[in-house]
Amino acid sequence: MENIEQRVKKIVAEQLGVPETDVKNESSFVNDLGADSLDTVELVMALEEEFECEIPDEEAEKITTVQQAIDYVSGHLSK
Amino acid sequence: MSLEGKVALVTGASRGIGQAIALELGRLGATVVGTATSQEGADAITAYLQAAGLKGHGLRLQVTEDGACEALVSQIEKDSGAIAVLVNNAGITRDNLLMRMKDDEWDAIMATNLKPVYQLSKAVIRGMMKARWGRIVNIASVVGATGNPGQTNYSAAKAALFGFTKSLAREIGSRGITVNAVAPGFIDTDMTRGLPDEQKAKLVESIALGRLGAAQDIADAVAFLSSDKAGYITGNTLHVNGGMYMN
Numbered sequence: 001m002e003n004i005e006q007r008v009k010k011i012v013a014e015q016l017g018v019p020e021t022d023v024k025n026e027s028s029f030v031n032d033l034g035a036d037s038l039d040t041v042e043l044v045m046a047l048e049e050e051f052e053c054e055i056p057d058e059e060a061e062k063i064t065t066v067q068q069a070i071d072y073v074s075g076h077l078s079k
Numbered sequence: 080m081s082l083e084g085k086v087a088l089v090t091g092a093s094r095g096i097g098q099a100i101a102l103e104l105g106r107l108g109a110t111v112v113g114t115a116t117s118q119e120g121a122d123a124i125t126a127y128l129q130a131a132g133l134k135g136h137g138l139r140l141q142v143t144e145d146g147a148c149e150a151l152v153s154q155i156e157k158d159s160g161a162i163a164v165l166v167n168n169a170g171i172t173r174d175n176l177l178m179r180m181k182d183d184e185w186d187a188i189m190a191t192n193l194k195p196v197y198q199l200s201k202a203v204i205r206g207m208m209k210a211r212w213g214r215i216v217n218i219a220s221v222v223g224a225t226g227n228p229g230q231t232n233y234s235a236a237k238a239a240l241f242g243f244t245k246s247l248a249r250e251i252g253s254r255g256i257t258v259n260a261v262a263p264g265f266i267d268t269d270m271t272r273g274l275p276d277e278q279k280a281k282l283v284e285s286i287a288l289g290r291l292g293a294a295q296d297i298a299d300a301v302a303f304l305s306s307d308k309a310g311y312i313t314g315n316t317l318h319v320n321g322g323m324y325m326n
Contacts, residue, residue, distance in 0.1 A: 045205060
């Protein structure tokens with residue numbers, strides 16, 4: 001089983017259509033990975049599905065980098 | 080044109096234009112969910128779809144109830160699958176001269192004709208984005224473009240749909256979802272049958288084709304915009320009015 005970090009990076013790469021090697025922890029979706037605002041909404045949808053959770057809008061807006069996504073999922077995933 | 084295997088949601092489908100749309104989308108192969116404000120209305124939708132040998136059923140939707148639109152979409156997704164076509168058709172009139180208009184007449188129009196368009200569109204987009212395919216068709220009105228005395232509230236809400244349609248079309252076009260409006264002119268339905276004969280005669284004079292439209296005329300336009308044939312049309316309004324208004 002892959003860990004959360006690997007799963008998040010894989011989803012980011014798939015959703016934004018970038019090679020997984022470009023997806024660093026500090027990568028910003030918009031500034032580094034070329035996402036537009038709609039891409040980030042879709043990315044959150046994909047994370048919700050992968051991790052079977054619901055990310056409220058006010059939390060979703062704060063997730064702008066790969067690390068923030070990893071942190072959010074790690075902190076909220078039902079163990 | 081085929082909508083085989085797709086789920087279509089048509090609001091206000093118990094009679095008139097909405098019924099014609101539901102039947103037409105059903106004939107194109109869609110599984111049609113039509114809404115009505117009462118359970119009897121919903122049952123009537125189920126009955127006419129069945130009688131026509133089409134897939135689908137009616138559901139009750141009272142758009143002004145909190146959370147009703149979201150709950151409806153969730154239920155349809157669970158029962159029938161993701162919604163591929165949304166036709167925002169439900170609407171009411173509360174005509175009055177502006178000087179006599181009451182707040183509740185204004186508010187009722189906005190709450191029924193405008194807000195649910197936003198709520199339902201928002202609720203269905205998720206599924207459409209995942210599918211990379213979707214059609215939203217908003218039923219506006221010629222009076223949203225021309226204005227009409229006694230209908231400041233109705234025409235304001237209908238004109239609002241044009242702006243909504245264009246903005247949303249720009250937002251989600253990259254995901255293969257088109258958003259268009261159909262603006263019916265003077266269509267022979269229960270809504271217009273209530274008009275005095277004198278007013279009707281005068282209106283017909285202003286129609287280039289010299290006759291009222293039929294609900295089917297609107298249904299045909301909606302079916303086209305819902306199909307793959309209209310995949311390169313978005314943010315537009317198709318005026319179906321017999322030449323009563325030309326933009």
